Structures are given as C-alpha cells and as structure tokens.
Amino acid sequence: MIDYPTILDEIYLSLKSAVHRGTVASYIPELGKVNGKKFGIHLLTVSGDEYGVGDYKESFSIQSISKVLALTKALNFVGTELWKRVDVEPSGDPFNFLSLLEMERGIPRNPLINAGALVVSDILVSHFTNPKQDFLAFVRELAEDDTICYDEEVAKSEKQTGYRNAAAANLLKSFNNIYNDVDEVLDFYFYQCSISMNCKQLSRTFYNYANGGKGMSGKVFIAPSQAKRINAIMLTCGFYDEAGEFAFEVGLPGKSGVGGGIVALHPGNYCISVWSPGLNKKGNSLLGMQALEMFTTKTGISIF
Numbered sequence: 337m338i339d340y341p342t343i344l345d346e347i348y349l350s351l352k353s354a355v356h357r358g359t360v361a362s363y364i365p366e367l368g369k370v371n372g373k374k375f376g377i378h379l380l381t382v383s384g385d386e387y388g389v390g391d392y393k394e395s396f397s398i399q400s401i402s403k404v405l406a407l408t409k410a411l412n413f414v415g416t417e418l419w420k421r422v423d424v425e426p427s428g429d430p431f432n433f434l435s436l437l438e439m440e441r442g443i444p445r446n447p448l449i450n451a452g453a454l455v456v457s458d459i460l461v462s463h464f465t466n467p468k469q470d471f472l473a474f475v476r477e478l479a480e481d482d483t484i485c486y487d488e489e490v491a492k493s494e495k496q497t498g499y500r501n502a503a504a505a506n507l508l509k510s511f512n513n514i515y516n517d518v519d520e521v522l523d524f525y526f527y528q529c530s531i532s533m534n535c536k537q538l539s540r541t542f543y544n545y546a547n548g549g550k551g552m553s554g555k556v557f558i559a560p561s562q563a564k565r566i567n568a569i570m571l572t573c574g575f576y577d578e579a580g581e582f583a584f585e586v587g588l589p590g591k592s593g594v595g596g597g598i599v600a601l602h603p604g605n606y607c608i609s610v611w612s613p614g615l616n617k618k619g620n621s622l623l624g625m626q627a628l629e630m631f632t633t634k635t636g637i638s639i640f
C-alpha cells in the first residue's frame with residue numbers, strides 16, 4: 337500500500353522554497369502577472385481517493401493542456417479522418433516552431449504543437465454550433481464541474497500578441513488545411529487555451545483518460561480505444577522538444593501548458609496535476625517536472 341499523502345507532503349516540502357523556479361511566461365502578457373511562487377499538487381486515484389498540497393485549489397490558465405480536450409472532441413466529430421490533416425509523430429521542435437510546417441506542406445506533425453492544435457480548432461469551429469460555448473460545455477462535462485470558465489483577460493491578451501499563431505494559421509490556410517476564416521479559428525483557439533482550472537479540476541478532467549474513458553460518475557465520455565490513443569500522443573508529443581526527457585525522467589503520458597500546469601496519468605491507476613508558473617527553457621513547468629519525477633521515483637509507479 338503506497339502512502340500517497342506522505343509522498344506528496346515530502347515532495348511539496350522539498351520543492352516549495354526552491355530558488356530556481358524557472359521563468360513565468362510573459363509572451364502572453366496576462367500570464368506574466370502570475371505569482372511565480374505558487375505551487376500546488378493534486379493526486380486522484382482511479383478508485384476516487386484524492387490528496388492535495390499547496391495551492392492546488394487556486395485556478396490557473398491551462399493553456400496547451402486544453403489541446404488534449406479539443407483533440408478528444410474533434411475525434412468524436414470526425415474520427416480517423418482527422419489523421420489526414422494532422423500527423424501523430426513527435427516533432428522534436430518547440431511548440432510554436434514554423435519551419436517544419438512549410439517543409440511538410442501544411443500537415444502538422446502532431447495535434448499538440450500549436451499548428452496541429454489550430455487544425456483541431458478548425459475542425460471544432462466547423463462542427464460546433466456555437467464553438468466557444470459548446471467547447472466549454474464539453475470541458476465542463478468531462479470535468480463534471482459547471483464552474484469551469486474561460487479567462488477572458490488571458491484570451492484577449494493572447495489575441496493581441498499571438499503573432500506566431502497567426503502566422504501558423506495563415507500558413508495552414510495557404511496549404512488548404514484551415515477551412516474556416518483564419519481569424520475565427522484563432523479567436524476560438526485563444527479562448528480554448530484560456531480555460532482556467534485548479535489542480536483538482538484538472539485531475540478530475542483527466543481522470544477520464546486514466547480510467548479508460550470513464551468519468552468519476554461512471555459515465556463514458558471517451559471510447560477506451562480513443563483514451564489509449566490520446567494517452568500515446570500525450571506520451572510522445574505532450575512536451576514538444578522535451579517529450580523524450582519527460583518520458584525519461586517521469587515515465588507517464590502527460591501534458592503541459594505555459595500557464596505552468598502539468599497533468600500526467602498512469603492508466604488504470606491515477607492522475608496527478610501540478611502547478612508552478614515558472615517554466616524551463618522548453619516552456620514546461622520547472623518545478624512541475626521535478627515534482628513528477630520525484631513522484632514516480634518515490635512511488636515506483638510509472639508506465640515503464
């Protein structure tokens with residue numbers, strides 16, 4: 337029997353006062369206002385036991401973590417047709433890298449880099465009646481929590497400075513891999529990324545992926561085969577040019593966001609969320625990565 341509360345306490349105590357905490361993202365100005373000292377962890381086992389430490393009840397911008405949720409919904413809409421427009425290979429490049437897209441004729445390497453996520457956004461804009469409203473409703477369903485919201489300030493802030501995403505969307509459009517109006521797709525994408533959650537809500541949302549597609553109430557939101565595939569994509573692509581490092585150090589499928597959140601899961605076992613806003617050079621939470629490495633080392637449970 338693993339003593340999860342003691343392990344989480346140990347990790348929290350050893351990292352909470354860390355001096356090197358990385359750099360809070362400021363290319364989205366609103367994110368730059370967040371206090372870099374924040375640090376929280378929340379663990380949810382598939383049997384429903386949960387433990388939280390530190391700032392685990394405080395909301396933050398989930399940013400790229402939302403790409404997994406958008407992908408899930410897009411797959412519900414178009415199924416395997418999606419893979420004609422986006423590949424499933426790790427890119428080994430930063431999340432906002434553009435050259436590869438030109439070389440690969442507008443087919444993004446995977447749905448978790450920005451270019452791939454923009455194609456996924458385009459699919460959602462095509463299939464939802466009211467894209468922003470309907471996507472939020474879907475996320476609330478997955479999380480089984482009606483209080484989850486967009487952070488309008490973060491969305492507006494990214495809209496004003498999202499030059500690289502605008503470049504990616506226009507490049508995709510030039511290759512006919514964006515069907516809708518570029519501005520409409522970008523607007524939806526910025527809202528999608530601005531969703532706010534705390535660690536506890538994040539664990540509950542990703543419980544579905546840890547539990548073969550079934551939510552905490554027993555409702556099936558994702559087909560088991562789809563959960564398997566999405567977990568595989570998280571493992572190979574969830575951390576961009578640091579996906580190898582994350583697999584090596586932590587050994588779990590997971591997803592990061594520039595808001596400093598990381599969610600990771602062990603299929604059939606648990607889901608764990610960490611938030612610390614300071615990022616490393618690859619754009620992933622510095623303490624978040626360390627905390628998760630300590631967690632899989634101390635518990636001895638990873639997928640490897």
Ligand code: DON
Binds near residue numbers: 399401431
């Ligand atoms: O598109 C962007 O740049 C942000 N909205 C999301 C990037 C992100 O979270 C990358 N993850 N570590």
